[in-house]
Amino acid sequence: MKKSIKFILIGIIAVLAIGYTVYSMTKPLEVKATKVEKADLISDFKEDAIVVSEDSYTISPPYDAKLTFIVEQGANVKSGELIASMDDVDLKNQKSQLSAQLKSVGGQQAMSKxxxxxxxxxxxxxxxxxxxxxxxxxxxxxxxxxxxxxxxxxxxxxxxxxxxxxxxxxxxxxxxxxxxxxxxxxxxEKPGTSTYYSGQKEALQAQIRTIDEKLAKTKIYAPASGVITKSNAKSGAFVSTMTPIIELSSATQTVARANVLVQDAAALKLGQNVTVTQKIRNEEKHYPGTIVKISDYANTMQSPLGLEEQRVEVDVAFQSEEKLFLGYDLSLTIETMRKNSVIALPKTTVFEIDDKKYVWKIDGQTLKKQEVETGYESDFDYEITQSLSEGDLIILDPNDAQLEEGKKVKY
Missing domain, CATH: 1.10.287 (Helix Hairpins)
Structure with a gap:
C-alpha cells in the first residue's frame, strides 16, 4: 500500500513537471520593443570656442627703438587715435651724420679736380x-x-x-x-671719378630716405576702431620690429573661433550650419551660425592631457541676443552629416554575426532574426536601407539570451 502511494506521488510530480515545462516553453516571452519610424539622422561634434574679432590687427614697431608711449590693454580706441609713439632722437642724430657725410663727399669730389x-x-x-x-x-x-x-x-x-x-x-x-x-x-675729371662719387652720394641719400620713412612712423595710430586686446610692452621699454607690441580687435564684427581636430575639419565646408551655445548663469541660449572661414593649415596644440594634436582654426558667424565681449566662451555643435526622414535604428538594437547585421523583428507574435542593410550612421544610430519598413516592431535589447528564432513574445 505504501509503495502504491509513493508511485502515485512520483507520477503526480512528473506530470506537474512536464506540464510546467510545456507551459514554460509555450508561454510568450515578455520583451521590450520599439516601432520602426522615420527620423532625421544627424552626426555632429562639439567644440569650445571664444568670441574674437573678425577684423584684428597685429601691430609691430616700425623700427627698433624705445617706446615713449603705449596704450593700455583693454582700452577702447577710435580709428586714427594715437596708440603708441617711438623715440626718434637716435634717428635724427643718424640723419644729421649722414647729411654731413653727403656734404663731405661733395667736397671731396670738388677737390679731386x-x-x-x-x-x-x-x-x-x-x-x-x-x-x-x-x-x-x-x-x-x-x-x-x-x-x-x-x-x-x-x-x-x-x-x-x-x-x-x-x-x-x-x-x-x-x-x-x-x-x-x-x-x-x-x-x-679722371675716368670713373664721377661714377665713384655719384655712387657714394646715392648710398647716403638712400639711407637718409630710409630714416625719413621711419621718422614719419614715430607715432603709431589705430588702423580701425576697436579694443586693445594685447599690449605687450611698457613706456620706456626697448622694442624690436620682430616682436608685435599691440593687438587691436574690432568690436563691431565678431565671430566664434574654434580649433577643430584635423580629422573633424576634413568634413567641414564653408556655409555649413552650426549651433552656437551661449551660457548665461544657469541658462543656455542657442543661436544658428554659419562657417565663414576654415584655415588652410593646421597648428600643433596640446590637449588637456598634454598630448600633441593637430587642429584647424574655424570661424563661425552668428547673431546673439545678448552682448558678447571679446574672449567670451562659447560652445559649438557642428553637423557633419544630416539625412532627413530616413528609417533609423539605435545601434544598440543591431547585432552582428559573421560581419552581417541583424535585428530581432517581431512578426505577429513570433521572433524573426532579420538581416538588415545599413547606410549612413551617426554616433548612436544606423540608417536602415533594406529589409525593414516603417511600422515594423523590433526588440530593443538583442543580447537577451532567451531570444531565439520562432520564439513567441509579448510586449
Missing part, C-alpha cells in the same frame, strides 16, 4: 699771341735774308742767324700752347 686759374690761362694766351706776332716778323726777316744770301749780299752766318731766330720763335709758341693744353688736361 685741379683748379684752372684764369690769370695763368690769360698770361699763356698773351704769350702765344705775342709769339705768333714775332713769328710773322721773323718770317719776313727770314725771307729778306734768304734773298740777300742767295744774291751773295750777306754771308751765310747772317742767313743762318735769321733762320735760327724763326725756328726758336716757333718752338716757344709750341711750348706755350703745350703748357695751356696741360692746364686744361689736368683740370679734366
Amino acid at each position: 685741379s683748379p684752372v686759374y684764369d690769370s695763368q690761362v690769360e698770361s699763356l694766351n698773351i704769350a702765344i699771341a705775342m709769339g705768333k706776332d714775332q713769328i710773322a716778323r721773323l718770317e719776313t726777316s727770314y725771307e729778306r735774308a734768304k734773298a740777300l744770301y742767295d744774291s751773295g749780299a750777306i754771308p751765310k752766318v747772317e742767313f743762318e742767324a735769321a733762320e735760327n731766330a724763326l725756328h726758336d720763335a716757333k718752338n716757344q709758341v709750341k711750348l706755350k700752347e703745350s703748357e695751356l693744353a696741360l692746364i686744361y688736361e689736368s683740370a679734366a
Whole structure:
C-alpha cells in the first residue's frame, strides 16, 4: 500500500513537471520593443570656442627703438587715435651724420679736380699771341735774308742767324700752347671719378630716405576702431620690429573661433550650419551660425592631457541676443552629416554575426532574426536601407539570451 502511494506521488510530480515545462516553453516571452519610424539622422561634434574679432590687427614697431608711449590693454580706441609713439632722437642724430657725410663727399669730389686759374690761362694766351706776332716778323726777316744770301749780299752766318731766330720763335709758341693744353688736361675729371662719387652720394641719400620713412612712423595710430586686446610692452621699454607690441580687435564684427581636430575639419565646408551655445548663469541660449572661414593649415596644440594634436582654426558667424565681449566662451555643435526622414535604428538594437547585421523583428507574435542593410550612421544610430519598413516592431535589447528564432513574445 505504501509503495502504491509513493508511485502515485512520483507520477503526480512528473506530470506537474512536464506540464510546467510545456507551459514554460509555450508561454510568450515578455520583451521590450520599439516601432520602426522615420527620423532625421544627424552626426555632429562639439567644440569650445571664444568670441574674437573678425577684423584684428597685429601691430609691430616700425623700427627698433624705445617706446615713449603705449596704450593700455583693454582700452577702447577710435580709428586714427594715437596708440603708441617711438623715440626718434637716435634717428635724427643718424640723419644729421649722414647729411654731413653727403656734404663731405661733395667736397671731396670738388677737390679731386685741379683748379684752372684764369690769370695763368690769360698770361699763356698773351704769350702765344705775342709769339705768333714775332713769328710773322721773323718770317719776313727770314725771307729778306734768304734773298740777300742767295744774291751773295750777306754771308751765310747772317742767313743762318735769321733762320735760327724763326725756328726758336716757333718752338716757344709750341711750348706755350703745350703748357695751356696741360692746364686744361689736368683740370679734366679722371675716368670713373664721377661714377665713384655719384655712387657714394646715392648710398647716403638712400639711407637718409630710409630714416625719413621711419621718422614719419614715430607715432603709431589705430588702423580701425576697436579694443586693445594685447599690449605687450611698457613706456620706456626697448622694442624690436620682430616682436608685435599691440593687438587691436574690432568690436563691431565678431565671430566664434574654434580649433577643430584635423580629422573633424576634413568634413567641414564653408556655409555649413552650426549651433552656437551661449551660457548665461544657469541658462543656455542657442543661436544658428554659419562657417565663414576654415584655415588652410593646421597648428600643433596640446590637449588637456598634454598630448600633441593637430587642429584647424574655424570661424563661425552668428547673431546673439545678448552682448558678447571679446574672449567670451562659447560652445559649438557642428553637423557633419544630416539625412532627413530616413528609417533609423539605435545601434544598440543591431547585432552582428559573421560581419552581417541583424535585428530581432517581431512578426505577429513570433521572433524573426532579420538581416538588415545599413547606410549612413551617426554616433548612436544606423540608417536602415533594406529589409525593414516603417511600422515594423523590433526588440530593443538583442543580447537577451532567451531570444531565439520562432520564439513567441509579448510586449
